[in-house]
Amino acid sequence: MIARRGVAHGSGLDRVRWVVERAFAWLHQFKRLRIRYERRADLHQGLLELACSLICLRRLRTSR
Secondary structure (H helix, E strand, O other), rough: OOOOOOOOOOOOOHHHHHHHHHHHHHOOOOOOHHHHOOOOOOHHHHHHHHHHHHHHHHHHOOOO
16 A cells, blocks of 8 residues: 555655656656557566666666
8 A cells, every 4th residue: 555645654655655656657768668559468568577677777877
């Protein structure tokens, strides 16, 4: 369960929400994932894994 914006939550879910929203924002840079064209789940999963790999590669390149 994710806390609503602006509402203090005792379990600290606000920090987790920010990480999840940032990850979704990175994934939405890829149009084929933002608008799901693929009907087959295995193709969508493959594109999702490829996008995650590209995001990690970009982060590693900028951390040097």
